[in-house]
Amino acid sequence: MLSHMAALTPRRLPAPLRMGRNRHLRHWTIHRAWLLFRRRQREARESRLMLQHQSMESACEALRLTEGPGTRDQGYLYRVAMEKKGVYGHHGIPIEYARAQVDTPPRVPWNHDWKA
Amino acid sequence: MSASSRGGSAVSALLRNSPRVCSQCRASQPPYLSASSSSPLSAARRFYVQGATSASSPETTLPSSSSSSSLESSPTDAAAAATRYRIRAGVILTRPPLLTRELTPFESSFFLYQKRLNERLTPKFRPKLYFKTDTAAQLDWRIKLKERHGVAAKDIGRYNPRGRTAWNDELLVGSRTSSPEEMYDRLLHDAQSRISEDGEVIPVDELVPVERPMPRRTEADEKHDVRRLDRALDRTLYLVVKRQLPPRLLDGKQSTVWVFPTADVLTHEALHETAARALAESAGVNMNTWIVGRVPVAHYVRAPRITHKDEDLSLSRQMQQQNRTEKVFFLKGRIMAGQANLAGNLHGLTDFQWLTSDELKDVVFPDYYKSVENMFDAR
Numbered sequence: 001m002l003s004h005m006a007a008l009t010p011r012r013l014p015a016p017l018r019m020g021r022n023r024h025l026r027h028w029t030i031h032r033a034w035l036l037f038r039r040r041q042r043e044a045r046e047s048r049l050m051l052q053h054q055s056m057e058s059a060c061e062a063l064r065l066t067e068g069p070g071t072r073d074q075g076y077l078y079r080v081a082m083e084k085k086g087v088y089g090h091h092g093i094p095i096e097y098a099r100a101q102v103d104t105p106p107r108v109p110w111n112h113d114w115k116a
Numbered sequence: 117m118s119a120s121s122r123g124g125s126a127v128s129a130l131l132r133n134s135p136r137v138c139s140q141c142r143a144s145q146p147p148y149l150s151a152s153s154s155s156p157l158s159a160a161r162r163f164y165v166q167g168a169t170s171a172s173s174p175e176t177t178l179p180s181s182s183s184s185s186s187l188e189s190s191p192t193d194a195a196a197a198a199t200r201y202r203i204r205a206g207v208i209l210t211r212p213p214l215l216t217r218e219l220t221p222f223e224s225s226f227f228l229y230q231k232r233l234n235e236r237l238t239p240k241f242r243p244k245l246y247f248k249t250d251t252a253a254q255l256d257w258r259i260k261l262k263e264r265h266g267v268a269a270k271d272i273g274r275y276n277p278r279g280r281t282a283w284n285d286e287l288l289v290g291s292r293t294s295s296p297e298e299m300y301d302r303l304l305h306d307a308q309s310r311i312s313e314d315g316e317v318i319p320v321d322e323l324v325p326v327e328r329p330m331p332r333r334t335e336a337d338e339k340h341d342v343r344r345l346d347r348a349l350d351r352t353l354y355l356v357v358k359r360q361l362p363p364r365l366l367d368g369k370q371s372t373v374w375v376f377p378t379a380d381v382l383t384h385e386a387l388h389e390t391a392a393r394a395l396a397e398s399a400g401v402n403m404n405t406w407i408v409g410r411v412p413v414a415h416y417v418r419a420p421r422i423t424h425k426d427e428d429l430s431l432s433r434q435m436q437q438q439n440r441t442e443k444v445f446f447l448k449g450r451i452m453a454g455q456a457n458l459a460g461n462l463h464g465l466t467d468f469q470w471l472t473s474d475e476l477k478d479v480v481f482p483d484y485y486k487s488v489e490n491m492f493d494a495r
Contacts, residue, residue, distance in 0.1 A: 008239060012239065012240075013239055014236060014237055014238070014239070014278070016237075017233070017236060017237065019283075023283065030226065030229060033222070033226075034226055037222060037223070037226075044494065045494065048493070048494045051490040052413070052490060052491055054490060055413055055414050055488075055490035055491045056411060056412070056413050056414075056491075058415070059411075059412040059413060059414055059415040059445060059446070060411060060412065062415050062417065062443065062445075063387075063412060063415070063445060066201065066203060066443060067201075068201070068203050068381075069203050069380075069381045069382065069383050069385075070382075070383035071383070072383065077203070077381070077386065077387055077445075080386040080387070080410075081386065081387050081388070081410045081411050081412065082410075082411070083386075083410065087409060087410065093406075094404075094406050094452065096404065096406075096452035096453070097406065097450065097452070099212075099214075099452075101213060101214060101215055101216045102214070102215060102216065103215065103216055103329075103332075104215070104329035104330055104331075104332060105214060105215060105330045105331075105332065105334065105346070105349050106330065107330060109214065109330070109334055109346035109349060110214075110344075110345040110346040110453075111453040111454070112344070112345060112346075112454070112455040113454075113455075114402060114403070114404055114453035114454035114455075115402050115454075116401040116402050116403075116404075116454075
Protein backbone atom coordinates (compact mmCIF):
# COMPACT_ATOMS: atom_id res chain seq x y z
CA MET A 1 0.00 0.00 0.00
CA LEU A 2 2.83 2.31 0.88
CA SER A 3 4.39 1.74 -2.51
CA HIS A 4 1.13 2.75 -4.12
CA MET A 5 1.00 5.89 -2.06
CA ALA A 6 4.56 6.55 -3.09
CA ALA A 7 3.44 6.61 -6.70
CA LEU A 8 1.67 9.86 -6.00
CA THR A 9 4.72 11.68 -4.69
CA PRO A 10 5.65 14.67 -6.80
CA ARG A 11 8.79 12.91 -7.94
CA ARG A 12 6.78 10.22 -9.74
CA LEU A 13 4.07 12.40 -11.12
CA PRO A 14 4.40 13.27 -14.77
CA ALA A 15 6.10 16.56 -15.51
CA PRO A 16 3.92 19.51 -16.40
CA LEU A 17 3.19 19.90 -20.08
CA ARG A 18 5.95 21.57 -22.04
CA MET A 19 4.89 22.68 -25.46
CA GLY A 20 6.76 24.28 -28.30
CA ARG A 21 5.62 27.58 -29.73
CA ASN A 22 3.45 26.09 -32.48
CA ARG A 23 2.07 23.42 -30.17
CA HIS A 24 1.15 26.06 -27.68
CA LEU A 25 -0.45 28.20 -30.33
CA ARG A 26 -2.46 25.19 -31.44
CA HIS A 27 -3.56 24.51 -27.88
CA TRP A 28 -4.51 28.16 -27.40
CA THR A 29 -6.55 28.11 -30.62
CA ILE A 30 -8.41 24.98 -29.55
CA HIS A 31 -9.10 26.53 -26.19
CA ARG A 32 -10.43 29.72 -27.73
CA ALA A 33 -12.59 27.72 -30.13
CA TRP A 34 -14.05 25.83 -27.18
CA LEU A 35 -14.82 29.05 -25.34
CA LEU A 36 -16.47 30.44 -28.46
CA PHE A 37 -18.53 27.28 -28.84
CA ARG A 38 -19.68 27.47 -25.22
CA ARG A 39 -20.53 31.12 -25.61
CA ARG A 40 -22.66 30.48 -28.68
CA GLN A 41 -24.47 27.67 -26.92
CA ARG A 42 -25.13 29.84 -23.89
CA GLU A 43 -26.41 32.72 -25.98
CA ALA A 44 -28.68 30.45 -27.97
CA ARG A 45 -30.09 29.06 -24.75
CA GLU A 46 -30.59 32.50 -23.28
CA SER A 47 -32.30 33.84 -26.37
CA ARG A 48 -34.57 30.82 -26.48
CA LEU A 49 -35.48 31.36 -22.84
CA MET A 50 -36.14 35.01 -23.57
CA LEU A 51 -38.44 34.10 -26.46
CA GLN A 52 -40.35 31.69 -24.25
CA HIS A 53 -40.71 34.33 -21.57
CA GLN A 54 -41.92 36.89 -24.08
CA SER A 55 -44.43 34.40 -25.42
CA MET A 56 -45.79 33.88 -21.90
CA GLU A 57 -45.80 37.58 -21.24
CA SER A 58 -47.70 38.52 -24.38
CA ALA A 59 -50.18 35.72 -23.74
CA CYS A 60 -50.72 37.00 -20.22
CA GLU A 61 -51.15 40.54 -21.48
CA ALA A 62 -53.75 39.41 -23.98
CA LEU A 63 -55.45 37.48 -21.22
CA ARG A 64 -55.47 40.51 -18.97
CA LEU A 65 -57.26 42.54 -21.64
CA THR A 66 -59.81 39.85 -22.35
CA GLU A 67 -63.39 40.11 -21.22
CA GLY A 68 -65.26 36.95 -20.38
CA PRO A 69 -66.03 34.09 -20.47
CA GLY A 70 -69.72 34.85 -20.35
CA THR A 71 -70.44 37.81 -18.12
CA ARG A 72 -67.08 37.76 -16.35
CA ASP A 73 -65.40 41.10 -16.13
CA GLN A 74 -62.23 42.03 -17.93
CA GLY A 75 -59.13 40.40 -16.54
CA TYR A 76 -60.95 37.71 -14.58
CA LEU A 77 -59.15 34.86 -16.30
CA TYR A 78 -55.83 36.63 -15.77
CA ARG A 79 -56.40 36.97 -12.03
CA VAL A 80 -57.37 33.32 -11.77
CA ALA A 81 -54.36 32.24 -13.80
CA MET A 82 -52.04 34.18 -11.53
CA GLU A 83 -53.14 32.25 -8.44
CA LYS A 84 -50.43 29.99 -7.11
CA LYS A 85 -52.62 27.90 -4.86
CA GLY A 86 -51.45 24.30 -4.98
CA VAL A 87 -48.87 24.91 -7.69
CA TYR A 88 -45.87 24.41 -5.44
CA GLY A 89 -47.57 22.08 -3.00
CA HIS A 90 -46.70 18.57 -1.95
CA HIS A 91 -47.96 16.92 -5.13
CA GLY A 92 -47.46 20.00 -7.26
CA ILE A 93 -44.81 18.45 -9.51
CA PRO A 94 -45.04 14.78 -10.48
CA ILE A 95 -42.10 12.51 -9.75
CA GLU A 96 -41.91 11.40 -13.39
CA TYR A 97 -40.79 14.92 -14.20
CA ALA A 98 -37.39 14.08 -12.70
CA ARG A 99 -36.50 11.69 -15.51
CA ALA A 100 -33.01 12.45 -16.72
CA GLN A 101 -31.89 12.37 -20.33
CA VAL A 102 -29.58 9.53 -21.34
CA ASP A 103 -27.39 8.70 -24.31
CA THR A 104 -29.17 5.56 -25.50
CA PRO A 105 -32.84 4.61 -25.08
CA PRO A 106 -34.09 1.77 -22.89
CA ARG A 107 -35.33 -1.52 -24.39
CA VAL A 108 -38.89 -0.19 -24.41
CA PRO A 109 -38.49 3.53 -25.05
CA TRP A 110 -42.08 4.51 -24.30
CA ASN A 111 -44.96 2.96 -22.40
CA HIS A 112 -47.80 3.25 -24.90
CA ASP A 113 -50.17 1.05 -22.89
CA TRP A 114 -50.41 3.19 -19.79
CA LYS A 115 -53.99 3.25 -18.50
CA ALA A 116 -55.57 5.78 -16.21
CA MET B 117 -37.05 44.79 -2.14
CA SER B 118 -36.90 45.35 1.58
CA ALA B 119 -39.93 45.19 3.82
CA SER B 120 -40.06 48.87 4.58
CA SER B 121 -40.16 50.00 0.98
CA ARG B 122 -42.84 47.42 0.22
CA GLY B 123 -45.05 48.85 2.91
CA GLY B 124 -44.32 52.36 1.70
CA SER B 125 -45.46 51.63 -1.83
CA ALA B 126 -48.62 49.99 -0.54
CA VAL B 127 -49.47 52.96 1.61
CA SER B 128 -48.72 55.44 -1.14
CA ALA B 129 -50.93 53.48 -3.52
CA LEU B 130 -53.76 53.69 -1.01
CA LEU B 131 -53.26 57.39 -0.43
CA ARG B 132 -53.07 58.19 -4.11
CA ASN B 133 -56.45 56.53 -4.64
CA SER B 134 -55.78 56.14 -8.34
CA PRO B 135 -57.64 53.72 -10.64
CA ARG B 136 -54.59 51.46 -10.49
CA VAL B 137 -55.66 50.26 -7.08
CA CYS B 138 -57.50 46.98 -7.48
CA SER B 139 -61.20 46.76 -6.70
CA GLN B 140 -60.80 44.63 -3.59
CA CYS B 141 -58.31 47.05 -2.06
CA ARG B 142 -60.60 49.94 -2.80
CA ALA B 143 -63.57 48.16 -1.25
CA SER B 144 -61.67 47.47 1.94
CA GLN B 145 -60.33 51.01 2.11
CA PRO B 146 -61.27 53.09 5.18
CA PRO B 147 -64.20 55.49 4.58
CA TYR B 148 -62.32 58.69 5.38
CA LEU B 149 -60.02 58.04 2.44
CA SER B 150 -62.82 57.50 -0.05
CA ALA B 151 -64.72 60.49 1.31
CA SER B 152 -61.76 62.77 0.70
CA SER B 153 -61.26 61.60 -2.87
CA SER B 154 -62.59 63.90 -5.52
CA SER B 155 -62.95 61.43 -8.40
CA PRO B 156 -66.25 59.48 -8.59
CA LEU B 157 -64.45 56.15 -8.41
CA SER B 158 -66.87 54.54 -6.04
CA ALA B 159 -69.78 55.22 -8.38
CA ALA B 160 -68.14 53.85 -11.52
CA ARG B 161 -66.72 50.45 -10.72
CA ARG B 162 -63.59 50.15 -12.72
CA PHE B 163 -61.13 47.34 -12.36
CA TYR B 164 -57.45 47.96 -12.34
CA VAL B 165 -57.02 46.37 -15.71
CA GLN B 166 -59.38 48.79 -17.40
CA GLY B 167 -57.39 51.84 -16.56
CA ALA B 168 -54.45 50.53 -18.51
CA THR B 169 -56.67 49.46 -21.36
CA SER B 170 -58.12 52.84 -22.09
CA ALA B 171 -54.69 54.36 -22.38
CA SER B 172 -52.75 51.73 -24.30
CA SER B 173 -54.75 49.65 -26.76
CA PRO B 174 -58.06 50.90 -28.13
CA GLU B 175 -58.63 47.90 -30.43
CA THR B 176 -59.10 45.41 -27.64
CA THR B 177 -62.43 44.67 -26.05
CA LEU B 178 -63.73 47.26 -23.68
CA PRO B 179 -66.33 46.80 -20.96
CA SER B 180 -69.71 47.84 -22.30
CA SER B 181 -71.74 48.66 -19.21
CA SER B 182 -69.33 49.42 -16.41
CA SER B 183 -67.15 52.05 -18.09
CA SER B 184 -67.30 55.55 -16.72
CA SER B 185 -68.46 58.59 -18.65
CA SER B 186 -64.94 59.77 -19.42
CA LEU B 187 -64.20 56.50 -21.20
CA GLU B 188 -67.31 56.59 -23.35
CA SER B 189 -66.15 59.67 -25.20
CA SER B 190 -63.46 57.68 -26.97
CA PRO B 191 -64.44 57.32 -30.63
CA THR B 192 -63.00 53.83 -31.06
CA ASP B 193 -65.08 52.36 -28.29
CA ALA B 194 -68.14 51.61 -30.39
CA ALA B 195 -66.18 49.74 -33.06
CA ALA B 196 -64.07 47.92 -30.52
CA ALA B 197 -67.02 46.85 -28.44
CA ALA B 198 -68.48 45.10 -31.49
CA THR B 199 -65.56 42.66 -31.50
CA ARG B 200 -66.55 39.89 -29.15
CA TYR B 201 -63.91 37.27 -28.86
CA ARG B 202 -64.78 33.71 -28.25
CA ILE B 203 -62.39 32.47 -25.60
CA ARG B 204 -60.83 29.08 -25.98
CA ALA B 205 -58.12 27.31 -24.06
CA GLY B 206 -55.90 24.55 -25.31
CA VAL B 207 -52.99 22.48 -24.25
CA ILE B 208 -49.73 22.09 -26.10
CA LEU B 209 -48.89 18.60 -24.96
CA THR B 210 -45.16 17.94 -25.18
CA ARG B 211 -43.16 14.81 -24.89
CA PRO B 212 -39.78 15.96 -23.58
CA PRO B 213 -36.63 14.58 -25.20
CA LEU B 214 -35.58 11.28 -23.66
CA LEU B 215 -32.07 11.35 -25.10
CA THR B 216 -29.27 13.82 -24.92
CA ARG B 217 -28.44 15.63 -28.10
CA GLU B 218 -25.90 14.37 -30.60
CA LEU B 219 -22.39 15.68 -30.09
CA THR B 220 -21.12 17.97 -32.79
CA PRO B 221 -17.90 16.87 -34.51
CA PHE B 222 -16.09 19.74 -32.82
CA GLU B 223 -17.23 18.60 -29.39
CA SER B 224 -16.27 14.97 -29.86
CA SER B 225 -12.83 15.86 -31.19
CA PHE B 226 -12.32 18.37 -28.38
CA PHE B 227 -13.22 15.72 -25.81
CA LEU B 228 -10.71 13.31 -27.33
CA TYR B 229 -8.05 16.01 -27.24
CA GLN B 230 -8.76 16.62 -23.57
CA LYS B 231 -8.68 12.91 -22.76
CA ARG B 232 -5.30 12.57 -24.36
CA LEU B 233 -3.99 15.59 -22.50
CA ASN B 234 -5.33 14.10 -19.29
CA GLU B 235 -3.48 10.85 -19.94
CA ARG B 236 -0.25 12.83 -20.21
CA LEU B 237 -0.85 14.56 -16.91
CA THR B 238 -2.16 11.83 -14.62
CA PRO B 239 -0.02 9.29 -12.71
CA LYS B 240 0.52 5.96 -14.35
CA PHE B 241 -2.17 3.32 -14.06
CA ARG B 242 -1.04 0.71 -11.48
CA PRO B 243 -2.53 -2.70 -12.32
CA LYS B 244 -1.13 -4.28 -9.14
CA LEU B 245 -3.48 -2.16 -7.09
CA TYR B 246 -6.49 -3.48 -8.97
CA PHE B 247 -5.60 -7.06 -10.02
CA LYS B 248 -4.20 -9.81 -7.81
CA THR B 249 -1.34 -11.70 -9.37
CA ASP B 250 -2.12 -14.89 -11.26
CA THR B 251 -5.85 -14.39 -11.39
CA ALA B 252 -8.17 -14.58 -14.35
CA ALA B 253 -8.79 -10.86 -14.07
CA GLN B 254 -5.10 -10.10 -14.39
CA LEU B 255 -4.72 -12.38 -17.40
CA ASP B 256 -7.75 -10.73 -18.95
CA TRP B 257 -6.26 -7.29 -18.35
CA ARG B 258 -2.94 -8.26 -19.87
CA ILE B 259 -4.54 -9.54 -23.05
CA LYS B 260 -6.58 -6.39 -23.46
CA LEU B 261 -3.67 -4.10 -22.63
CA LYS B 262 -1.60 -5.79 -25.29
CA GLU B 263 -4.37 -5.30 -27.83
CA ARG B 264 -4.45 -1.59 -26.97
CA HIS B 265 -0.69 -1.35 -27.51
CA GLY B 266 -0.02 -0.78 -23.83
CA VAL B 267 -2.36 2.18 -23.37
CA ALA B 268 -4.39 1.94 -20.17
CA ALA B 269 -7.22 4.22 -21.33
CA LYS B 270 -9.85 2.44 -23.38
CA ASP B 271 -11.24 5.31 -25.41
CA ILE B 272 -8.31 7.39 -26.63
CA GLY B 273 -7.31 5.28 -29.58
CA ARG B 274 -3.74 4.36 -30.38
CA TYR B 275 -1.73 6.96 -28.54
CA ASN B 276 1.15 6.58 -26.11
CA PRO B 277 1.03 9.40 -23.57
CA ARG B 278 4.36 8.54 -21.94
CA GLY B 279 6.70 7.68 -24.75
CA ARG B 280 8.88 9.96 -26.85
CA THR B 281 6.01 10.53 -29.25
CA ALA B 282 3.65 11.84 -26.57
CA TRP B 283 3.47 15.13 -28.45
CA ASN B 284 1.93 13.37 -31.44
CA ASP B 285 -1.66 13.55 -30.32
CA GLU B 286 -3.24 14.67 -33.59
CA LEU B 287 -5.60 12.46 -35.56
CA LEU B 288 -5.19 11.90 -39.26
CA VAL B 289 -7.72 13.39 -41.61
CA GLY B 290 -10.79 11.15 -41.88
CA SER B 291 -10.01 9.25 -38.70
CA ARG B 292 -13.08 8.07 -36.80
CA THR B 293 -11.28 7.66 -33.47
CA SER B 294 -13.12 10.56 -31.87
CA SER B 295 -16.61 9.64 -33.04
CA PRO B 296 -18.96 8.30 -30.33
CA GLU B 297 -19.99 5.28 -32.43
CA GLU B 298 -16.39 4.19 -32.76
CA MET B 299 -15.94 4.66 -29.04
CA TYR B 300 -19.01 2.50 -28.31
CA ASP B 301 -17.56 -0.25 -30.47
CA ARG B 302 -14.20 -0.13 -28.74
CA LEU B 303 -15.73 -0.18 -25.26
CA LEU B 304 -18.04 -3.07 -26.16
CA HIS B 305 -15.17 -5.01 -27.66
CA ASP B 306 -13.15 -4.35 -24.53
CA ALA B 307 -15.95 -5.51 -22.24
CA GLN B 308 -15.84 -9.06 -23.65
CA SER B 309 -14.31 -11.58 -21.28
CA ARG B 310 -11.13 -13.09 -22.72
CA ILE B 311 -10.60 -15.73 -20.06
CA SER B 312 -13.01 -18.62 -19.52
CA GLU B 313 -14.12 -19.83 -16.09
CA ASP B 314 -11.48 -22.55 -16.25
CA GLY B 315 -8.76 -19.94 -16.69
CA GLU B 316 -8.22 -20.75 -20.37
CA VAL B 317 -7.80 -18.09 -23.00
CA ILE B 318 -10.91 -17.91 -25.19
CA PRO B 319 -10.15 -17.90 -28.92
CA VAL B 320 -11.19 -14.76 -30.75
CA ASP B 321 -13.88 -16.49 -32.80
CA GLU B 322 -15.55 -17.91 -29.68
CA LEU B 323 -15.89 -14.66 -27.75
CA VAL B 324 -19.35 -13.97 -26.35
CA PRO B 325 -20.40 -10.52 -27.57
CA VAL B 326 -21.68 -8.04 -25.02
CA GLU B 327 -25.25 -6.88 -25.44
CA ARG B 328 -25.29 -3.61 -27.35
CA PRO B 329 -27.28 -0.63 -26.10
CA MET B 330 -30.36 0.17 -28.14
CA PRO B 331 -29.86 2.42 -31.17
CA ARG B 332 -30.81 6.06 -30.88
CA ARG B 333 -33.01 5.79 -33.94
CA THR B 334 -35.94 3.53 -33.22
CA GLU B 335 -38.19 1.47 -35.45
CA ALA B 336 -40.78 4.25 -35.49
CA ASP B 337 -38.08 6.60 -36.75
CA GLU B 338 -37.24 4.30 -39.64
CA LYS B 339 -40.90 3.88 -40.61
CA HIS B 340 -41.63 7.57 -39.94
CA ASP B 341 -44.62 6.57 -37.84
CA VAL B 342 -45.78 9.97 -36.58
CA ARG B 343 -48.37 8.48 -34.25
CA ARG B 344 -45.80 6.70 -32.08
CA LEU B 345 -44.25 8.42 -29.11
CA ASP B 346 -40.93 6.56 -29.31
CA ARG B 347 -39.73 8.49 -32.31
CA ALA B 348 -37.28 11.43 -32.51
CA LEU B 349 -36.10 10.60 -29.01
CA ASP B 350 -33.73 13.54 -28.80
CA ARG B 351 -36.39 16.08 -29.79
CA THR B 352 -39.49 17.44 -28.14
CA LEU B 353 -42.70 16.12 -29.67
CA TYR B 354 -45.95 18.09 -29.76
CA LEU B 355 -49.44 16.63 -30.05
CA VAL B 356 -51.58 18.00 -32.87
CA VAL B 357 -55.03 16.78 -33.82
CA LYS B 358 -56.92 17.00 -37.10
CA ARG B 359 -60.17 18.86 -36.81
CA GLN B 360 -62.98 19.25 -39.29
CA LEU B 361 -63.40 22.93 -40.03
CA PRO B 362 -66.83 24.21 -38.99
CA PRO B 363 -68.94 25.61 -41.86
CA ARG B 364 -68.41 29.20 -40.73
CA LEU B 365 -64.68 28.88 -41.42
CA LEU B 366 -64.73 26.88 -44.64
CA ASP B 367 -62.81 28.70 -47.34
CA GLY B 368 -63.23 26.06 -50.04
CA LYS B 369 -59.63 24.93 -50.14
CA GLN B 370 -59.49 22.43 -47.35
CA SER B 371 -62.01 21.10 -44.90
CA THR B 372 -59.64 19.87 -42.19
CA VAL B 373 -56.98 21.61 -40.16
CA TRP B 374 -54.24 20.50 -37.77
CA VAL B 375 -54.49 22.23 -34.39
CA PHE B 376 -53.60 21.69 -30.79
CA PRO B 377 -56.43 20.25 -28.65
CA THR B 378 -58.67 23.14 -27.55
CA ALA B 379 -62.06 23.72 -25.96
CA ASP B 380 -64.29 26.67 -25.13
CA VAL B 381 -63.72 28.19 -21.71
CA LEU B 382 -66.84 27.78 -19.60
CA THR B 383 -67.93 30.52 -17.22
CA HIS B 384 -66.99 28.66 -14.06
CA GLU B 385 -63.63 27.44 -15.36
CA ALA B 386 -60.09 28.70 -15.17
CA LEU B 387 -57.75 28.22 -18.10
CA HIS B 388 -55.89 25.22 -16.72
CA GLU B 389 -59.12 23.40 -15.98
CA THR B 390 -60.31 24.00 -19.52
CA ALA B 391 -56.98 22.80 -20.87
CA ALA B 392 -57.18 19.56 -18.89
CA ARG B 393 -60.78 19.09 -20.02
CA ALA B 394 -59.86 19.80 -23.65
CA LEU B 395 -57.16 17.16 -23.51
CA ALA B 396 -59.40 14.56 -21.91
CA GLU B 397 -62.24 15.25 -24.34
CA SER B 398 -59.97 15.20 -27.37
CA ALA B 399 -57.34 12.56 -26.79
CA GLY B 400 -58.74 10.37 -24.05
CA VAL B 401 -57.71 9.85 -20.47
CA ASN B 402 -55.11 7.12 -20.96
CA MET B 403 -52.21 9.50 -20.80
CA ASN B 404 -50.18 10.37 -17.73
CA THR B 405 -50.02 14.12 -18.20
CA TRP B 406 -49.23 17.19 -16.20
CA ILE B 407 -50.33 20.74 -16.99
CA VAL B 408 -47.33 22.93 -16.22
CA GLY B 409 -48.56 25.81 -14.10
CA ARG B 410 -51.70 27.85 -14.76
CA VAL B 411 -50.24 30.56 -16.93
CA PRO B 412 -50.69 30.44 -20.71
CA VAL B 413 -47.44 30.03 -22.63
CA ALA B 414 -48.77 31.21 -26.00
CA HIS B 415 -51.91 32.61 -27.51
CA TYR B 416 -53.50 32.77 -30.91
CA VAL B 417 -55.93 35.49 -31.93
CA ARG B 418 -58.19 35.17 -34.91
CA ALA B 419 -58.79 38.78 -35.85
CA PRO B 420 -62.13 39.93 -37.28
CA ARG B 421 -62.31 39.33 -40.99
CA ILE B 422 -63.62 42.16 -43.12
CA THR B 423 -65.67 41.05 -46.07
CA HIS B 424 -65.87 43.48 -48.98
CA LYS B 425 -68.24 41.43 -51.11
CA ASP B 426 -71.26 41.83 -48.93
CA GLU B 427 -73.08 45.00 -49.83
CA ASP B 428 -76.19 44.19 -47.92
CA LEU B 429 -75.71 45.37 -44.40
CA SER B 430 -77.71 42.65 -42.76
CA LEU B 431 -75.87 40.02 -44.75
CA SER B 432 -72.52 41.47 -43.72
CA ARG B 433 -73.70 41.48 -40.14
CA GLN B 434 -74.56 37.86 -40.56
CA MET B 435 -71.16 37.11 -41.98
CA GLN B 436 -69.58 38.95 -39.13
CA GLN B 437 -71.53 36.86 -36.73
CA GLN B 438 -70.49 33.73 -38.54
CA ASN B 439 -66.83 34.61 -38.79
CA ARG B 440 -66.61 34.82 -35.07
CA THR B 441 -63.29 35.90 -33.81
CA GLU B 442 -61.57 33.91 -31.15
CA LYS B 443 -58.69 34.03 -28.73
CA VAL B 444 -57.00 30.74 -27.95
CA PHE B 445 -54.75 30.51 -24.92
CA PHE B 446 -52.36 27.59 -24.77
CA LEU B 447 -51.06 26.00 -21.62
CA LYS B 448 -48.09 23.73 -21.62
CA GLY B 449 -48.56 20.07 -20.79
CA ARG B 450 -46.16 17.22 -20.36
CA ILE B 451 -46.83 13.61 -21.14
CA MET B 452 -45.04 11.02 -19.01
CA ALA B 453 -46.63 7.80 -20.29
CA GLY B 454 -49.54 6.59 -22.38
CA GLN B 455 -50.83 7.36 -25.82
CA ALA B 456 -53.55 9.54 -27.32
CA ASN B 457 -56.78 7.84 -28.31
CA LEU B 458 -59.35 9.74 -30.37
CA ALA B 459 -62.14 7.18 -29.97
CA GLY B 460 -65.29 8.92 -28.79
CA ASN B 461 -63.82 12.41 -28.73
CA LEU B 462 -66.24 15.31 -28.41
CA HIS B 463 -64.62 17.70 -30.88
CA GLY B 464 -64.96 15.87 -34.19
CA LEU B 465 -61.28 14.97 -34.42
CA THR B 466 -60.23 12.39 -36.96
CA ASP B 467 -56.48 12.00 -36.57
CA PHE B 468 -53.53 12.90 -34.39
CA GLN B 469 -49.77 13.24 -34.78
CA TRP B 470 -46.75 13.65 -32.55
CA LEU B 471 -44.51 16.09 -34.38
CA THR B 472 -41.30 17.95 -33.78
CA SER B 473 -41.35 21.72 -34.12
CA ASP B 474 -39.80 21.51 -37.61
CA GLU B 475 -42.45 19.11 -38.81
CA LEU B 476 -45.19 21.24 -37.24
CA LYS B 477 -44.19 24.09 -39.49
CA ASP B 478 -45.24 22.16 -42.59
CA VAL B 479 -48.49 20.93 -41.09
CA VAL B 480 -50.24 23.81 -39.32
CA PHE B 481 -51.23 27.17 -40.79
CA PRO B 482 -48.38 29.72 -40.96
CA ASP B 483 -50.02 32.31 -38.70
CA TYR B 484 -50.97 29.59 -36.23
CA TYR B 485 -47.37 28.39 -36.18
CA LYS B 486 -46.08 31.91 -35.83
CA SER B 487 -48.20 32.55 -32.76
CA VAL B 488 -46.89 29.51 -30.90
CA GLU B 489 -43.36 29.13 -32.23
CA ASN B 490 -41.82 31.19 -29.45
CA MET B 491 -42.85 28.70 -26.81
CA PHE B 492 -41.01 25.81 -28.48
CA ASP B 493 -37.85 24.43 -27.03
CA ALA B 494 -34.61 24.58 -28.95
CA ARG B 495 -34.86 20.88 -29.69
